[in-house]
Amino acid sequence: MFSGRLRGASVAAGRGLFLSVVGLAVSITLSVFAVLSLAFIPLGVGVFTTPVVLEAVRRHANQRRLWAATWSSVRIPVPYRPFPKDLRPGVAGQVERTTLLLKDPATWRDLLWLQVDMTAGAVLAVVAAGLMLYPVEALVLAAGLWRVFRDDPYWYMFVPVDSQLTGLAALGLGVVLFHFGMRAAEPVLRWHFLLARTLLGPAHHEELAQRVERLTETRHEAVDTAASELRRIERDLHDGAQARLVAMGMNLGTIEALIEKDPAQAKKMLAMARESSAEALAELRDLVRGIHPPVLAERGLGDAVRALALRLPVAAEVTVELPGRAEDPVESAAYFAVSEALTNTVKHAAAERVHVDLHHAEGMLRISVTDDGRGGAVVGAGSGLSGIERRLGTFDGVLAVSSPAGGPTMVTMEIPCALS
Template sequence: MTTTTKSDALATRTRAVALAGVRGLALSLSMLPIAVLCFTLALVSVALIPIGIGLVTTPAILGGVREFADVRRRLAAEWCGIRIPSAYRPIPEDARPWTRTYALLRDPAVWRDLRWLLVDMTAGFLTALLPAVLLLYPVEGFAVAAGLWRVLADGNTYWYGFVPVTDQPSALGAGATAAVLLVAAYHLAPRLLAAHFKLTRAVLGASQGELAERVRVLTETRRDAVDTSAAELRRIERDLHDGAQARLVAMGMDLGTIEMLVDKDPAKAKQLLAQTRRSSADALTELRDLVRGIHPPVLAERGLGDAVRALVLRLPVATEVSVDLPGRADAPVESAAYFAVSEVLTNAVKHSGADRIRVDVHHADGMLRIAVTDNGKGGAVAGAGSGLSGIERRLGTFDGVLAVSSPVGGPTVVTMEIPCALS
């Protein structure tokens, strides 16, 4: 049993060493041309901003740099268990390229990515290549010891590392050196690959200041969520007190009066019974509306897509809905998205003057994305005091973002994104 366990551990360790070498070789060969290309294109694009060309090209190029950096973060986590935090600011979903360019250039994480590309082309390339060299270089040493030195030397001295090879004994010395290097590779290759990703983390990881800013934003959104929840509870209490509760009290008084009149004045008692029946129906309607405002039953039973479809059926404006959700998000995320869509649609109906609205709901790249487009007069602003600012705070609780594109004359596009996974 002990022998089997040791042999299994040895085999696992050997596979890890081989994987480190193969991954290091693949990483070094692929990352150098990509890093050089990304860095060159980014510099040229930023330099062309003053003449206008860079305003169009910069968002796509810097977005590609971010994707390249995210791939390296993912490889660090999958291959060596090294987590590299990121703190990118959201890119506004604005049709105007200069808005996106300005937002990207203001993001400190973008400039950190560019600095990382420089390191990745130099020190990063070497640290990724070393595990492969430690594994492959001993193969040459063994080949030299087996007689390849005669071809390589060709009557001269062939150097294998620091060993001069001129005859078979010196070739055996090269083979012994290769064996030592192979033992070193067995112990060092995985550590060298981890060192590469640690170097990447040192340059690419978010700084303490950025993470502190991120914590501050999340703290604010959490406080807003608590305040919103408290206000919602007060609204529910007020609606129950002024609506259904008042109707139920009135119904109780009417029933007491009916009890006294049923023998003395049956006609009046029948009239009060009819009034009480109407009051009970009104109270039931109010309770249903109240429950729908807390958490619509269709949302709990059938999910966000059908809940949005049911929502637009009550709108006085022609509305088209497109849903592409292969699963369901967590209930709090679905609820936040539903009420955000409801608020946006309400604003569109009240203020935009639109006669057509479109709602697109889909999930891609770990993001729930919702876009509400209307052909109204435009001019919507997600500023303080507007309904859109409340939606922004609601989404911020889940680390979501809201972007508004609403030029005067329309159309207005409100885009919401919430990071989430679907079941």
């Protein structure tokens, strides 16, 4: 338990340090460019630079949304209004694009977030890092650095360090701070992302409108998917089990005619009929398993995912912390989403290991699928990840993908639900 907490706090401190240095530098740079670009709009130059700068701001904000989801499980919806597909080319198109960006309330919230990220956000990131780094200073002081400050005491918080004894006192204080940092570093980093969510997320009425639009879209997709699935089942039954059962019935009619005239031939045909019935039964079982796996119905989502992992050609580890069971449709959607994610890993990631984590917290079923493959996975039209996103959208769920070139890839899924 101690090693796990230490590892989590150390990772949070490293991420806080990264955000306080790299994230702060990017926020300052984009803020300066945004102010200059907006100021140049009356001169005409800003019409060409503003879309570029604001798109960079949005990419920066989207990256922070991704880190919020993957680092601290903080969901920040994307509130941007879509651009029309018939934007005019040339100068007129640039003017229209700039106008649309400036009319979007999310643009101004992004610009305000840059200011907050440079101040309160940076402070929280620094605190998350300092909680684990500051105790190291006490260790260095006690190890001998105090000699440098023998004539002019160095204050480690409220301890003046000018001797070995005071150096050891600073070390004792550092140990206390270290234990506090192990418990507080991750929550402080989460506060950083919660602060970002207050500005990067949509307003309440915008979020409701987005949910209605998204649920309407996913409902239509779910209806289309259900109709397509019914046609597939009908086709599989017609071409598979039904054809075998018809052939078996014909064979039984022939056997009935031969049973007295040619018992040997009738016996051979009985064996064929038995073989056909076994194949038809196997096909029906496969078909039922594709609709709703028996292990999912009998044992629940955790064991069903473990059964999936056992069939993978790569080493797989599954961690499950589910104190109860979700409703059947939610479990089915989560199961097939994990199945699709694992299939993508096997097909495209060239991974050696994959880890699946399932847990429930704050009214959310959270699932992450992480592999050590080559990365580069994106959510795009026609990809398996797009199918997962549509499947989760039916239940107001979300999908986040972190997959830099060279890996690792982390696919995070969230579905709001209650457990029985």
